Amino acid sequence: MDIASPCIGVCRVDNGRCRGCGRTLSEIAQWTRYSDAERAAIMRRLARQAAR
Template identity: 45%
Template sequence: MTANCSFPPNDPPSPCIGVCVIHPQTQLCEGCSRTLDEIAAWWDYTPNQKRRVIEQLETRLTQMMSGAFFD
């Protein structure tokens, strides 16, 4: 018997890329740009909560690349 792990069809996938290192200054994962709280709660988030996090990731990455997190 196989486990049936079904997710809602509109459930966004995790942005994790397997580079799980928390940057000491930004406190964001260097692989996916999520906070530790977001990573820990990901599987409990609703699809809308996941989409909101994903929408923030590009902004965070831009800020990290521009040095805005380090000012």
């Protein structure tokens, strides 16, 4: 399935999270190593955070 990165090119980290995509530094660094299931879980979390 290959879930694309949520990166929007606004790469500024504040309190351990990217202000552009909302991922942690670890999630950004590991993105290419995650399975589709792991990526999907992160994308769901990011969507919930954006809805707040």
